[in-house]
Amino acid sequence: MTLALEARDLRHAFGDVVALDGVSVNVPAGGAVAIVGESGSGKTTLLRCFNRMVEPRDGDVLVDGASARSRSAIDLRQQIGYVQQHGGLLPHWTVARNVGLVLRAMGRPDQAAVARALDLVGLSPDALGGRYPWELSGGQRQRVALARAIAAGPGALLLDEPFGALDAITRGEVQEAFIAARRRLGVTMLLITHDLAEAARVADEIVVMRAGRVEQRGSMAVLRDSPATDYVRELVRSALAQARALEPA
Amino acid sequence: MTSRFDRHPLARWWPLLLLLGATAPTALHAQSGRPVVVASKPFGESYLLAEMFAQTLESRGIAVTRRAGLGATEVAFSALRSSAIDVYPEYTGTGLIAILRDTLPDSLARDAGAVYAHVARAFQERYDARWLPPLGFENTYAIAVRRETAERHGLRTLTDLARASGQLAAGFTADFIGRPDGLPGLERAYGGNGGMRFRSTSPLSPALKYQALASGSVDVIDGYSTDGLIARYDLVTLVDDRRFFPPYEAAALVSPRLANERPDAIAALTLLSGRLGVERMRMLNRRVEVEREDVSNVARDALRDILATDSATIGARAEETAASGVVDFLRARRAAVARQTLRHLLLVIAALSAAIVVAVPLGLALERARRAAEGTIGVLGAVETIPSIALLAFMIPLFGIGVVPALVALWLYALYPIARGTYSGVRDADPDAVEAAEALGTTPAQRLLWVRLPLAAPVIMAGVRTAAVITVGAATLAAFIGAGGLGEPIVEGLSLADTRLILSGAIPAAMLALLVDRLLAVVERLIMPAHLRAPHSRGPSSAT
Numbered sequence: 101m102t103l104a105l106e107a108r109d110l111r112h113a114f115g116d117v118v119a120l121d122g123v124s125v126n127v128p129a130g131g132a133v134a135i136v137g138e139s140g141s142g143k144t145t146l147l148r149c150f151n152r153m154v155e156p157r158d159g160d161v162l163v164d165g166a167s168a169r170s171r172s173a174i175d176l177r178q179q180i181g182y183v184q185q186h187g188g189l190l191p192h193w194t195v196a197r198n199v200g201l202v203l204r205a206m207g208r209p210d211q212a213a214v215a216r217a218l219d220l221v222g223l224s225p226d227a228l229g230g231r232y233p234w235e236l237s238g239g240q241r242q243r244v245a246l247a248r249a250i251a252a253g254p255g256a257l258l259l260d261e262p263f264g265a266l267d268a269i270t271r272g273e274v275q276e277a278f279i280a281a282r283r284r285l286g287v288t289m290l291l292i293t294h295d296l297a298e299a300a301r302v303a304d305e306i307v308v309m310r311a312g313r314v315e316q317r318g319s320m321a322v323l324r325d326s327p328a329t330d331y332v333r334e335l336v337r338s339a340l341a342q343a344r345a346l347e348p349a
Numbered sequence: 350m351t352s353r354f355d356r357h358p359l360a361r362w363w364p365l366l367l368l369l370g371a372t373a374p375t376a377l378h379a380q381s382g383r384p385v386v387v388a389s390k391p392f393g394e395s396y397l398l399a400e401m402f403a404q405t406l407e408s409r410g411i412a413v414t415r416r417a418g419l420g421a422t423e424v425a426f427s428a429l430r431s432s433a434i435d436v437y438p439e440y441t442g443t444g445l446i447a448i449l450r451d452t453l454p455d456s457l458a459r460d461a462g463a464v465y466a467h468v469a470r471a472f473q474e475r476y477d478a479r480w481l482p483p484l485g486f487e488n489t490y491a492i493a494v495r496r497e498t499a500e501r502h503g504l505r506t507l508t509d510l511a512r513a514s515g516q517l518a519a520g521f522t523a524d525f526i527g528r529p530d531g532l533p534g535l536e537r538a539y540g541g542n543g544g545m546r547f548r549s550t551s552p553l554s555p556a557l558k559y560q561a562l563a564s565g566s567v568d569v570i571d572g573y574s575t576d577g578l579i580a581r582y583d584l585v586t587l588v589d590d591r592r593f594f595p596p597y598e599a600a601a602l603v604s605p606r607l608a609n610e611r612p613d614a615i616a617a618l619t620l621l622s623g624r625l626g627v628e629r630m631r632m633l634n635r636r637v638e639v640e641r642e643d644v645s646n647v648a649r650d651a652l653r654d655i656l657a658t659d660s661a662t663i664g665a666r667a668e669e670t671a672a673s674g675v676v677d678f679l680r681a682r683r684a685a686v687a688r689q690t691l692r693h694l695l696l697v698i699a700a701l702s703a704a705i706v707v708a709v710p711l712g713l714a715l716e717r718a719r720r721a722a723e724g725t726i727g728v729l730g731a732v733e734t735i736p737s738i739a740l741l742a743f744m745i746p747l748f749g750i751g752v753v754p755a756l757v758a759l760w761l762y763a764l765y766p767i768a769r770g771t772y773s774g775v776r777d778a779d780p781d782a783v784e785a786a787e788a789l790g791t792t793p794a795q796r797l798l799w800v801r802l803p804l805a806a807p808v809i810m811a812g813v814r815t816a817a818v819i820t821v822g823a824a825t826l827a828a829f830i831g832a833g834g835l836g837e838p839i840v841e842g843l844s845l846a847d848t849r850l851i852l853s854g855a856i857p858a859a860m861l862a863l864l865v866d867r868l869l870a871v872v873e874r875l876i877m878p879a880h881l882r883a884p885h886s887r888g889p890s891s892a893t
Contacts, residue, residue, distance in 0.1 A: 153788055177790030188785025192803050192878030201799075205791045232880050248789070258788075 103164045103179065103255030103288055104129040105150050110159035112145055119145040120156060121312035127256075129164075132282065132289040134299030136335070137309035143292045146309070147258050150290065151177045164255070178206055181249030181287075185261040187241045189233040195244050196229035202252040210251075217251035218244075220281045239270035243277055250281065256288040263298065275302060296320075296339040308332050384412035385607060385614050388434040388831065390425050391418040391844040392555055393638045394488065394575060394599075394630070398438035400648035402601060402618055408656065409617040416831040418840040419750065420742065421524060422447050424830060428750040430476050432606035434831070436618060440488060442597035444468040444480070446530035453595075461487065461596035477605035481615070482622035483598040486630045490525070490594050491574040491586040492535075498568050499585040506590040510569065511539040519547040520567030522555050530595060531571070538593035556846040559584075575627060577635030599625070624655045641847060678849045679856070685838075690857050693834035696827060697820045697865065700756050704763030704816060709809065711764075712771025713797070722772055729765040737762070737826040745830060755824070755832030762823050763816035770812020774805030803878045810873040814866055821862040825854065835861070 106126040112119050119142045127133045135143040148154040149161050152173040161168040168176060181202075189198050197204075199214045215225040221243040233241055242262055249257055262278070263271045279302055282289055293299050299306045300320040308315040308323065308331070316328035324340075327333035385406055389399035396417055403413045416434055419425040426448055428434045441464045445451055449471050457463040461483075469480040494504055494517075502513040510517075525531035532550070539545045547569065553561055558570045559578045572579055572586070579586060601618050608615065633651055636642045679686060715722035732740070740761065744754030778801045786800050802809075828836030835854040842850030 148788075151788055153784075174790050174792055177788060179790075182785065182788040184781065184785055184788070186781045188781040188788075190782045190786065190800055191779060191880040193799075194879075201786065201791070202789050205789070205795055234880055245785075 101164075101255050102129040102286060104131075104162075105256055105288060105290060106160075106162040106165075107146065107149060108160040108162070110146065110149055110156045110161070112142075112149070112154060112156040112158075118312050120149075120159075123159075123309070123312065123314055125307055125314065125317070127288055127290050129255075129288055130286050131305070132291070132303040133305045133307060134291045134293055134303035135307045135309055136293055136296055136299045138294060140311075141309040142312040143309050144260055147260055147290060147292050150256070150258055151180045151182060153177075174205075178202055178252060179255050181246075181252075181254040181257040183242070183245045183249050183257070183259045183262040185264045187233070187245040189241060189244060189248070191233050193232075194229065195223075195231050195233070195236070196225065198233070198244060199229075199247045199251050201248055202254075206252060213251050213253075214247075217247040220250065220284060221247045222277050222280075223247065237270070238266055239274050242266065242274050246278060246281060250285060250287070254287065256290070257282070259289065259291040261292050261294070263293070278302065296323075296335055297343065308335065384414040385436065385611065386414045386416055386434040388416040388419050388425055388428065388437040390421060390437065391829070391840050392573075393577070393644075393845050394573065394634050395438050396644050396841060396844065397633060397637055397648055398484070398599065400644050401621065401652055402436055402438070404645070404648055404652055405620060405656065406614055406617050408652070409613065411611075411614050411617060416750075418828060418837065418844060419831050420738075420829040424742070424745060424750060426602075427745055428831065429478060429602060429604045431749050432604040433749045433751060435604045435607040435611075435614070436601050438484075438599055439480075439602040440597035440599055441465050441468045441480070441483070442489065442530060442595040444472065444602070445595055446534075447528050448472075449475070450529070458595050459592050461598050464596050465598055465600070472602075477608070479603045479605075479608040479615075481601040481603060481619055483600045484621055484625040485599075485623045486575065486625050486627040487596055487598050488573045488575040488627075488630070489589075489597045490531070491572045491576070491579065492569060492589075493562065493572045493579060493584040493586050494569050495562060495565075496583050496585050499587075504585070504587060506588040507535070507539055507545075507593070508590050510587050511545040514545050514547045514569075517547055517568040518566075519550045519569040520553040520558055520561050521550060521571045522558060523552045524555075525571040526550070526552055535593060538591050554843065556843045560846070575630045575634050577631065577638040580631075580635065581639045599630075620656060625651075638845060641845075641849075644841075675849050675852055679853055682838075682853050686835075686853055686857055689833065689835050689837055689854065690861060693821070693824055693836075693858065693861060696752070696755060696759060696824045696832060696834055697817065697861075700759035700824070701763050701813070701817055701820050703756070703760050704767055704820075705813060707760075708764045708767035708812075708816075709771045712768045712809075713775060715768070715772045716775045719776075726765070726769055726772060729768055732761050733765050737823045738829060741826060741830050750831040752832045754830055755827035759820050759823055759827065763820050766812040766815040766819070767809070768812075770809045770815075771805065774808030774812075775801045777808075778804035803876075806876050806878060807873065807881060810869065810876065814869045814873070817865045817869055818862050821858060821865055825858050 104127065108124050110120045110123045123142065123146055125133070125146065135146065137143045145154055149156050150163065150168065152168055163176065196214050199217050200209055203210050203213060218225040218229065223240065223243050228236070228240070233244070236244065245262070263274055266274060275298065291299070291302055305317065305319055306323060307317045310331050316323060316332045323332055324336050327336055387399050387403040387406070389395040399417060403415055406413050419428060422443060425434070425437050429437060445453070445464055445468050449468065451467070451471065453464065453467060457467070465480070465483060472478045472480060492507060492510065498504065502509070504510055504513060521532055536545045551567065553567070553570065559582055561567050562570045562584065563582045574586065603615065633647055636647045637644055715725055737758070740758045741754065744758050748754035748757060782804065783796060783800055786796050791799065824834050825836035825839055827834055828840045835858040838850050838854035842848065842854065
């Protein structure tokens with residue numbers, strides 16, 4: 101079942117450092133939203149509120165219309181896939197075992213579901229299922245991490261810079277794999293990135309965050325044509341300049 | 350068919366619990382029908398007398414357990430008082446001054462009969478322990494110097510020694526330096542006219558003092574008047590002209606349990622009373638200390654003479670080993686070495702397993718409560734700095750002597766490396782993997798079993814291996830409190846200055862340490878996480 105995600109006026113701080121200063125964001129069921137911002141903008145904190153890895157000091161987190169706190173963190177997390185920048189694969193487990201982690205945690209191991217998940221991210225279960233993470237390339241590792249996140253059939257995916265550590269060509273291929281897999285599953289997705297172009301490519305809508313606040317929300321076209329703040333304007337300008345540098349003079 | 354119990358986590362530990370149960374209570378409390386526990390203090394004459402007690406009892410069909418070489422007077426007596434041991438050779442003067450801490454009027458204090466009577470009555474009243482009639486010789490402290498020193502300084506008496514003491518270096522046993530009837534009393538008794546003030550005073554091991562004196566490292570030592578080595582090194586013993594040292598009549602000191610419940614054993618032991626003259630004792634000591642004869646053979650020969658009527662009931666001589674080299678000596682002692690090695694190994698396995706059972710969960714708990722972690726681990730680390738012999742001594746008031754206090758002490762030593770390894774291993778386990786597992790909805794128990802413990806296994810195992818090697822080493826000292834093991838020949842060898850005997854414990858102990866470490870290395874390989882076990886390189890094998 102696809103889940104809608106919503107955050108209402110979230111406030112959180114780590115000690116004296118404010119991470120979220122009144123943030124509201126919603127991702128409709130089946131939608132794909134990217135959060136763009138610099139390090140320290142609060143984007144990872146926001147993401148982690150949805151699977152209760154962070155409990156915000158104030159505000160409401162709604163999953164499928166109900167408060168995230170109304171069910172156990174473990175239940176919730178098993179319904180929401182998660183991929184982090186460095187994959188976080190268990191180094192001592194094979195690819196197949198890694199992909200089966202959530203199913204096993206739920207007490208219903210399922211080899212067929214593991215194989216389907218690997219297929220979906222473009223990896224051969226037969227060729228790679230028995231390998232260990234260190235025998236894979238960086239791109240393969242991120243695909244395995246995605247397969248692990250989707251193997252138990254979650255209603256939403258939280259992706260924390262999943263392409264951040266990849267070289268440019270691999271990055272493009274893995275993005276394609278992610279986009280394809282999400283379309284096939286129709287699952288809600290919230291992606292974090294600091295790269296506006298990547299956000300535009302993967303998501304329907306973009307949320308720009310800065311210093312714990314939302315600067316603007318909208319499609320790439322809206323951000324480009326009517327930036328709400330100087331920061332958004334500068335962000336768009338810099339991304340366009342980079343793209344233009346590649347065009348023939 | 351597997352029962353519920355088989356799958357219980359504790360099930361795997363049952364063999365160990367049984368082992369603990371079987372080896373632990375070498376009976377701290379009275380229990381009729383158990384073997385008579387014969388003990389000694391760690392010096393040659395005490396070993397010899399205890400062996401004579403043991404063989405005498407055995408010749409009367411009484412089963413005996415031997416606990417030779419218990420730490421010192423305090424260890425031996427506190428064990429006897431609680432009936433953890435039943436009999437050991439003691440000296441009336443030691444009983445008077447070191448145990449009772451009584452002072453008698455001078456007229457009585459110099460009278461051997463009066464001292465015996467006082468000590469026997471006082472022990473009966475205060476401790477319910479019994480002194481059997483004296484064996485027939487005195488073994489008092491004998492302050493000894495080299496003949497050359499005696500001639501150069503004109504030393505004949507302790508008064509002469511006090512006069513010359515400023516030019517002489519003394520080497521005394523730690524026991525003598527600390528006892529009221531040792532150096533402190535001696536200095537007081539001969540304190541006039543500048544007094545007994547040596548140029549220097551060093552503590553010396555009983556095993557080494559005669560060699561130190563003979564080689565000129567020190568000029569004055571404390572010996573015992575019956576020591577066989579006094580004649581060997583041609584030493585001069587100085588006359589106690591102020592009659593400071595009280596009479597030290599040797600006798601069997603008997604536990605309350607034995608005194609009250611085993612008249613047969615008391616009757617057997619009393620056969621030796623009055624039968625050992627000082628000349629005979631000096632000769633027997635010489636055979637043990639100078640000629641390196643086996644203690645049990647010397648005891649057997651002595652008993653043949655003393656208990657002539659039933660020599661047949663005294664066992665056959667052990668194979669004579671006095672003249673052979675270390676290898677032959679080890680071969681001749683192989684049965685004893687095997688028994689002591691097995692005992693040693695059991696001590697190590699029991700202590701180490703108990704430490705793993707406690708320290709691994711403790712390390713895990715500390716990782717959850719990091720605020721308390723460094724402090725707690727620091728306390729365990731501080732235990733590590735307590736010298737083994739001191740830690741063993743602390744155990745005696747709590748657990749008596751024997752296997753239990755030794756196990757507790759070894760267990761304490763093993764906790765630190767294992768708890769430290771578990772704590773830091775789990776704390777530092779691949780944080781990305783641990784976080785991903787948490788964010789994907791695993792329970793804390795699943796994360797522990799699937800991720801953290803497997804990833805921490807190499808660090809935990811390193812801690813276990815360290816603990817194992819420490820335990821094998823520390824267990825040699827457990828012999829001081831009667832736990833047996835390979836420390837037994839080491840302690841006895843040190844007391845008798847017998848290098849071969851020391852090596853017969855030290856070599857197997859060293860080999861055992863290596864073996865245990867190797868074995869655990871194999872275990873470590875077996876539980877090593879797959880990604881560390883694999884022989885391949887860790888780099889990516891191909892591009893996407």
